[in-house]
Each structure stands twice: as structure tokens, then as C-alpha cells.
Amino acid sequence: MNRNASLDKLKSEEFDICIIGAGASGAGCALDAVLRGYKVAIIDKKDFASETSSRSTKLIHGGVRYLEQAFKKLDFAQLKQVRHGLEERHTVLKNAPHLARPLALMTPVGSWIEGLYFKIGLQIYDTFATNDSLPKSKWLSKKEVLDKIPTLNKKKLHSGVLYYDGQLDDARYCLALVQSASEAGAVAANYLDVTGFTKNDSGKLVGVQVRDTQLGPEFIIKSKLVINCTGPFSDKVRLLANPALPERLRPSKGVHVVLPFETLNSEYAMLIPKTSDGRVVFAIPFEGAMMIGTTDTESDSIDSEATLNESEKQYLVDTLNPFLANQIDISKLKAGFGGLRPLLSADPSKSTKSLVRDHEVEVDSSSGLVSLLGGKWTTYRLMAKDTIDEADAILSKRNECLTANHMLAGGENFDPLLSEQLVSKYALPVDVARHLVRKYGSRATLVADFTSSDSTLKERLSTSYPYIKAEVIYTVRNEMVVAPRDFLARRVRLEITDWNETLKCLPVVANLMARELGWDESETKRQIDDYSLQLKQFIADAGA
Known part of the structure; x- marks a missing residue:
């Protein structure tokens, strides 16, 4: 990918589809669209995956928490989200074997009743994972748990339930999607900030006005269709295209703290099933460190970068401490990061942690802008398919989605040895x-x-x-x-x-x-x- 060559093409050529936002959803849309034969441009205000898509918990999962909420509240939208996530999990793992792999997660429990509860729940989780190669969940004895995670508090531990999900390097996975789209013919460029749109006599978008934040000049990218994939920033783009539109998003901030690997001293991750605010928290080995996350708080501002603060750090450490034999030395904090979830809500009275991580493809009848709203990493491919299916309908085409079996950049002829x-x-x-x-x-x-x-x-x-x-x-x-x-x-x-x-x-x-x-x-x-x-x-x- 050469930025100068991309800029020359963006300035001089006309595209079928211009995608704004090169995170997981935008990159997924670019790959899907170009494989269907469209001439595609994809741009981002910053770097690829620079916002939400590089700040996830690095899990490829259906969502254990959504499954629990589905049964407790008889919320079948949550159940649908679990099913979609688990259907896509094996595809995400398969299409980039160098960037995604199985991850074993332990749920420590304090009594046999608690163990039975989680074992039944995770068995149900297993049944949703059809056509899947990951091992099934197991209820382990106290000794078996301590053999795998020796740093746990023996006094409070009764047993543990082991299950499997996937782990990915989110930023590089997103980059692999952009690379794959680029190599299939898409034109990609980072650091292009959208400043406006050009419209035809009918008020439909026909161009995206951008400013090159590295080199300075503004120019227009001509395109028959514009797709908005900017995650938590989607409302800004929607209102730039049509100021009469209502806001749709409720951004939620989630943060992670990063501690030395020795905190858990295990290649096994841990699911903490009970927290003071009703969420689940994960402790996960990643890149030679141990990551704890995540929080869920309403975000007041999307204009400044979401970062870890002192109270959030303390909350996450306090959540993990009761499960450990030795309390965390907070002075050994290595790093931390925050991100914004693009949650969809029609009900402002609902808390963000009760909102479903589902997605919606919106078409503005006035401007013609297509917006992919909501969603999560695991279902990026399904989200992209739904969006490009909509693009097919708008452009009067009928194309097959080919992404399910498309090996991503770096995955071709991959040899683990x-x-x-x-x-x-x-x-x-x-x-x-x-x-x-x-x-x-x-x-x-x-x-x-x-x-x-x-x-x-x-x-x-x-x-x-x-x-x-x-x-x-x-x-x-x-x-x-x-x-x-x-x-x-x-x-x-x-x-x-x-x-x-x-x-x-x-x-x-x-x-x-x-x-x-x-x-x-x-x-x-x-x-x-x-x-x-x-x-x-x-x-x-x-x-x-």
C-alpha cells in the first residue's frame, strides 16, 4: 500500500463506493465490496483501526454476558447476538491463522452451586457454536484450576469452569483486511479528514470532500455511493450529510489496564463473572503482559481520546484482587488504554451496559448516505455483508458475498513452522x-x-x-x-x-x-x- 499512489487515484478517479472509516466494519465492507466487483475507496481520518477497532479486549466471542442476560431477562435480541457471534467466530479464526487463535478462559467459582450454574451456562454456550473446532467447556477441580493458574487465592476457590473463545490482534487484523482489499483493487488511504460532501441536483451524495491532514490540501473523492463506517463517530458524518437526521448512537467508554504477565502467570485467561456494576471482567494474557478489562461508562465526549483514569484503574484492580493469592502492586502498572463502543439506542433511559451489541444498516432517503451503525469486532464480516447487500440493492446489482472463505493478507500459504x-x-x-x-x-x-x-x-x-x-x-x-x-x-x-x-x-x-x-x-x-x-x-x- 503506497499512500502517494492512493492519493493520486483518489483525486483523479471516480468510484462506485467510497467508505468513510477504516476500522473493522469499514475495512470489512471494503473487502466485501471489492470482491463483488465494485470500484472501492476507503479512507480514515487517522490511521487504520486507530480508534475503537484497536482498543478491544482482543476476544473473538459470542458473549457469555449476553447469553446470561438473554435467559435472565428473556431478551431474545441478546440470544441472536450470541448466535451470530459464535457463527462468525470460526470464520475470524480461519481467515487469519497468524493473527487469531483459540484462547482458554477459566471461570473460578466459590461453591459447587456456582460451579453448576456456570457449567450449565457454558454448555448452552457450546451448543450455539455449530461447525466449530474449539474444545467444549469443562468443570475442573480446585487442583486442576491451580495447576493452570497458580496465582489464584486457594482459600476462596472451590473449582473452575474452563471454556474456549478466540483471541486476535485487533489492530493488525484490521490492517490485514485493508491490505487484502487493497490487493484486490480497492484504493486505501489514512489521514484524510472528511470536511463535507458534494451533492447532485436531487440532493444525493456524489462526492466526499476531504482534507489531507499530513500534506494539507483539500480535494473531492467522486463516488456513486458513500458508506459511513465511523463507529462511535457515525452521527457526526450522518449529520454532515443531512443535518435533519436524529442522533442514533450512545457511545460508551471501556478501558483496560495492563500489568506484568506474572500477575496471573498463566497462558490461560480468566473470566470474572461478578463485578460491582453487574458486568463481567476479563484478565487476559496478551503480548507478554496481562490485560484486565473492561469498564462500561456513558461517554460525555467523543472529541477527546478515551484514556484510562485513576478511578477506572482502581476499579479493575479491585475487581481482580479478591481472586488472587497476592494483591496487585499497582505501581507495576505497565500501560492502559480506552475506547468507545458505538452502541445503538432508541431509549435514552437505558444504561449503556444493557444495550445489545447489534448492528443496523441505515439508508438516508434524502442524501443517499448508507451508515453501518453499532456492532462488535466478532461480527464485522456479517455486518459488512449486510451493508454491501444494501449497496447491491441501491446500485441495482446482485452479487455474491465471497468473504467467508477469503484468506487475509499474511494468511495465504501460512506455515506455523x-x-x-x-x-x-x-x-x-x-x-x-x-x-x-x-x-x-x-x-x-x-x-x-x-x-x-x-x-x-x-x-x-x-x-x-x-x-x-x-x-x-x-x-x-x-x-x-x-x-x-x-x-x-x-x-x-x-x-x-x-x-x-x-x-x-x-x-x-x-x-x-x-x-x-x-x-x-x-x-x-x-x-x-x-x-x-x-x-x-x-x-x-x-x-x-
């Missing part, structure tokens, strides 16, 4: 080779190739992590990395797992990028200073 070949051929350390395969899949060799001509590119960005200099060069040239945060937060996940190490290796990353992008000394310093200031503010907000 590729890391051994990288160690042998390029003399890379084992942990570096494994990391490259888990991030780039079958394309890991392309990253490693850079080290053949320049051995300094084998050097680690941080002594504590397997990320190497070659990745910076590769991602700038092939994955449209424009700013240091694109690389450190989303191409590798260092920002969300270790703030201090991110600050330490930021100058190295920025200087490597400067060589590729032609930054002078003052621009390189500005890039370092801007991102450094942002990270330090995150640390201050969290009271870390």
Missing part, C-alpha cells in the same frame, strides 16, 4: 522469529529479508521485546505507516503494553522513519516531542 526457517536462514533469535510470524504471517520472510542487506536492522528496538528495526522500514514501505504512533501502537502493540519502553524506543523508531519519509531534523524532533507528550499525558491521567 515458518519461525524455524527464519531462525535458520536469517540467524534471528527464536522469540524474534516467532513474533514476526505472529504479526506478518507468511510475509514474515519479507521483513526478515531487510536484515540480509543490513545486519543492523536485526537490532531490537527494546531489549525487553522481540520487535526489530527491520519492521519499521517494512511497515513504512508496505503498511502506510505515517507517524511513530502508527507503528508503536498498531503495527506492533508496544504502546498498549508498555508505556515506558515505548518512550525509550521512540527516538530510534522516529529516526528510522525519518530516513524513509525524508523528514529533516526539526520534523523528526516534532514527531518525537508530540508523541512523547501524548504518552506522558496518558501516564499522568492513569496516576502512574
Whole structure:
């Protein structure tokens, strides 16, 4: 993906469909549309997956909480959401085997009655997972639970119920969708801010006016149809197209804290089934750390980035502490992150945590804008299918959806043993080779190739992590990395797992990028200073 080449095409060509928003839903729509034969443009105000789609709990799941609510409240909309999630779970795992994998989750219980309750519930969850290869749930003894998660509080533990869902690297999965769409013919570009629309004599949208936030100029992308996939920001785009539309979204903020891996000291994740506000909370191993999340609070503002604050940090730590033998040392907080859920609601009296994570495709009869509203990561493909089915109807086409079996970028000819070949051929350390395969899949060799001509590119960005200099060069040239945060937060996940190490290796990353992008000394310093200031503010907000 080359940004300058994309900009030239966006300025000079006309498209069948222009998609605004390159998170999971927008990227899913772009891939679906281009595979159906449409000429597609996809743009984002910031980087790909820079908002909600990179700030999830990293789970591919039907939603255990939705299942419980469905039976407790006889809410069959929740049941439909579980079924859709579990139907899509195996597809998400199958189509990007390097970025998504099964995850074992333990639910610790304090009595046999509680154990029976969760075992029955998770057996029902299993029955919804048809055509699925994941193991079924099991009720384990206290000893079996402690063998798997040795840090749990023995005194309060009776037994545990083990079940399986999937885990993904959300930002890179979204990038793989954009890459796959681009390689199938779509034109993708990041850092294009929508400032308005052009309309024909009938008032229908025929162009998207954008400003290049990197280079400055405004231009118009001509398109027969415009699809709004901006998640929690959807109302802004809807009202820009038609100010008479009512607002539809109730954004909800969710945050995660990231602690050392030793907090659980296990490759097993944990589901905490009871919290003070009626949610479930997960403790999940991710990228060599342990992540706890998430919260659910009404969001007052969508204009500033959702970040972790001190009270949210304390809530999540207090939720996990009763289950642990040793209390968490909060001074060991490594990082944290927040995001906004795009929840749909027609009833302002409902709390956000009671809202269903379902989606809706809205067509504005006045402007012709199509908006994909609501939804969640696991069902991104189904959401995209529904949206492009609607596009078919509008454009008087009838095309088959081909995404169910479309292997994503890096998944083609994927060999789990590729890391051994990288160690042998390029003399890379084992942990570096494994990391490259888990991030780039079958394309890991392309990253490693850079080290053949320049051995300094084998050097680690941080002594504590397997990320190497070659990745910076590769991602700038092939994955449209424009700013240091694109690389450190989303191409590798260092920002969300270790703030201090991110600050330490930021100058190295920025200087490597400067060589590729032609930054002078003052621009390189500005890039370092801007991102450094942002990270330090995150640390201050969290009271870390």
C-alpha cells in the first residue's frame, strides 16, 4: 500500500463506493465490496483501526454476558447476538491463522452451586457454536484450576469452569483486511479528514470532500455511493450529510489496564463473572503482559481520546484482587488504554451496559448516505455483508458475498513452522522469529529479508521485546505507516503494553522513519516531542 499512489487515484478517479472509516466494519465492507466487483475507496481520518477497532479486549466471542442476560431477562435480541457471534467466530479464526487463535478462559467459582450454574451456562454456550473446532467447556477441580493458574487465592476457590473463545490482534487484523482489499483493487488511504460532501441536483451524495491532514490540501473523492463506517463517530458524518437526521448512537467508554504477565502467570485467561456494576471482567494474557478489562461508562465526549483514569484503574484492580493469592502492586502498572463502543439506542433511559451489541444498516432517503451503525469486532464480516447487500440493492446489482472463505493478507500459504526457517536462514533469535510470524504471517520472510542487506536492522528496538528495526522500514514501505504512533501502537502493540519502553524506543523508531519519509531534523524532533507528550499525558491521567 503506497499512500502517494492512493492519493493520486483518489483525486483523479471516480468510484462506485467510497467508505468513510477504516476500522473493522469499514475495512470489512471494503473487502466485501471489492470482491463483488465494485470500484472501492476507503479512507480514515487517522490511521487504520486507530480508534475503537484497536482498543478491544482482543476476544473473538459470542458473549457469555449476553447469553446470561438473554435467559435472565428473556431478551431474545441478546440470544441472536450470541448466535451470530459464535457463527462468525470460526470464520475470524480461519481467515487469519497468524493473527487469531483459540484462547482458554477459566471461570473460578466459590461453591459447587456456582460451579453448576456456570457449567450449565457454558454448555448452552457450546451448543450455539455449530461447525466449530474449539474444545467444549469443562468443570475442573480446585487442583486442576491451580495447576493452570497458580496465582489464584486457594482459600476462596472451590473449582473452575474452563471454556474456549478466540483471541486476535485487533489492530493488525484490521490492517490485514485493508491490505487484502487493497490487493484486490480497492484504493486505501489514512489521514484524510472528511470536511463535507458534494451533492447532485436531487440532493444525493456524489462526492466526499476531504482534507489531507499530513500534506494539507483539500480535494473531492467522486463516488456513486458513500458508506459511513465511523463507529462511535457515525452521527457526526450522518449529520454532515443531512443535518435533519436524529442522533442514533450512545457511545460508551471501556478501558483496560495492563500489568506484568506474572500477575496471573498463566497462558490461560480468566473470566470474572461478578463485578460491582453487574458486568463481567476479563484478565487476559496478551503480548507478554496481562490485560484486565473492561469498564462500561456513558461517554460525555467523543472529541477527546478515551484514556484510562485513576478511578477506572482502581476499579479493575479491585475487581481482580479478591481472586488472587497476592494483591496487585499497582505501581507495576505497565500501560492502559480506552475506547468507545458505538452502541445503538432508541431509549435514552437505558444504561449503556444493557444495550445489545447489534448492528443496523441505515439508508438516508434524502442524501443517499448508507451508515453501518453499532456492532462488535466478532461480527464485522456479517455486518459488512449486510451493508454491501444494501449497496447491491441501491446500485441495482446482485452479487455474491465471497468473504467467508477469503484468506487475509499474511494468511495465504501460512506455515506455523515458518519461525524455524527464519531462525535458520536469517540467524534471528527464536522469540524474534516467532513474533514476526505472529504479526506478518507468511510475509514474515519479507521483513526478515531487510536484515540480509543490513545486519543492523536485526537490532531490537527494546531489549525487553522481540520487535526489530527491520519492521519499521517494512511497515513504512508496505503498511502506510505515517507517524511513530502508527507503528508503536498498531503495527506492533508496544504502546498498549508498555508505556515506558515505548518512550525509550521512540527516538530510534522516529529516526528510522525519518530516513524513509525524508523528514529533516526539526520534523523528526516534532514527531518525537508530540508523541512523547501524548504518552506522558496518558501516564499522568492513569496516576502512574
